[in-house]
Amino acid sequence: MTNLATLTRMRVQLALRNRMFYFFSVVMPLGFFFLYCGVFAKGIPGRVLFYLGPVLALNVMGSFWGLSATLVMFREQGILRRFHVTPVTATDMLASSVFANFSLTLPVVFVELASARLLFHVQSVGNLLTIAVLVAVGTTSFGALGLVVASITNTMQETQVLNQLLWLPMIFLSGATIPVAYLSQYVQRVALFLPATYMVSGLQNGIYFNASLWHLPVQLFSLIVWGILSFFVAVQLFRWEPESKIPRNAKLLAAATAIPFIIFGFVQQYNGKVLQDARIAFERMDRADSPQTDMPEKQQ
Numbered sequence: 001m002t003n004l005a006t007l008t009r010m011r012v013q014l015a016l017r018n019r020m021f022y023f024f025s026v027v028m029p030l031g032f033f034f035l036y037c038g039v040f041a042k043g044i045p046g047r048v049l050f051y052l053g054p055v056l057a058l059n060v061m062g063s064f065w066g067l068s069a070t071l072v073m074f075r076e077q078g079i080l081r082r083f084h085v086t087p088v089t090a091t092d093m094l095a096s097s098v099f100a101n102f103s104l105t106l107p108v109v110f111v112e113l114a115s116a117r118l119l120f121h122v123q124s125v126g127n128l129l130t131i132a133v134l135v136a137v138g139t140t141s142f143g144a145l146g147l148v149v150a151s152i153t154n155t156m157q158e159t160q161v162l163n164q165l166l167w168l169p170m171i172f173l174s175g176a177t178i179p180v181a182y183l184s185q186y187v188q189r190v191a192l193f194l195p196a197t198y199m200v201s202g203l204q205n206g207i208y209f210n211a212s213l214w215h216l217p218v219q220l221f222s223l224i225v226w227g228i229l230s231f232f233v234a235v236q237l238f239r240w241e242p243e244s245k246i247p248r249n250a251k252l253l254a255a256a257t258a259i260p261f262i263i264f265g266f267v268q269q270y271n272g273k274v275l276q277d278a279r280i281a282f283e284r285m286d287r288a289d290s291p292q293t294d295m296p297e298k299q300q
Contacts, residue, residue, distance in 0.1 A: 007096030050285035053204030064146030071150035130206035141227030147234035170196035181282035193265035
C-alpha cells in the first residue's frame, strides 16, 4: 500500500507539472461542456441536463488516452526500467496510474456539475450517488483500457493510432456526441457492443431521470466486469523494458477484454432497455424545456 500511495502521488505531481495535461484534461473537457450546454442545449436547463451525461462521459472516457501514452513514454525513456529494480510490482505501477487518473478527473467533473447549477440554472443534477459511482467505475474501466493499449504497443506512434481507432467509434456511435436515438437503427444496434454506450447511458439516466444504481444494473455491471478483466490482462502483459517482446498471445488476450460487451450487446439486441431509455430521454428533451426526473415506466 505504501508503494501504491507513493506512486499515485508521484503520478499526480508529474501531471500537474505538464502543461499538456491542463489542455487535454481541463481546458478541453470544459470546452466541450460549454459547447454542449451553451450551443447544443441553447442554455435551456432541461436540455442542459440531457447533454450533461454525454459531457461527463466524454471526460471519463478520455482517461485512456493519457494513461496509454504516459506508460509507453515511460517505457521508451527507460523510466520503467528504473522502477523494476525497486520493490514496486506491475500491479502497483498500473493501479497507481488508475488512481492518479481518477484523482485528476474528479475535480473537473465537480466543476462541470457546479457550473450546470450556477451558470445554466439547472435545479438538480440528478442522483449524485449514481454519478459518483459511475464516474469512479468508468474512470477505472477506461483507464484499464489505456493500460491494455500500452501493453500491446511498442512506440508512441502505434499507441496514438490504436487510440484513434478505439476513440472515434466510441464517441460517434455511443451517444457521446450524437444522441443514440438520432442514429439509424443499424448503427444503434452496433452501438450496443461498445463500452462507451453503457457509460453514456448510465450517466444520462442518473442525471436526466435521477436514476438510482438499482435501476442501472446492466450499465454498472458491464463496466465493472470489463474494468476488472482489462486490468487483469494489462497486468499479465505489462513490460518494464522497451526491448521486451510482446507475447504471441498478447493481442488475443487484449481482444478478450471485449467479451463482456459482446455478450451484453447480443442480450440488448433482444432486451432493448438501453436503447429504449435513450429514445425516451431524447423525445422528452426534444419536446420539453424542463427535465423529466422520473425513470421510464418500464424501469420502475
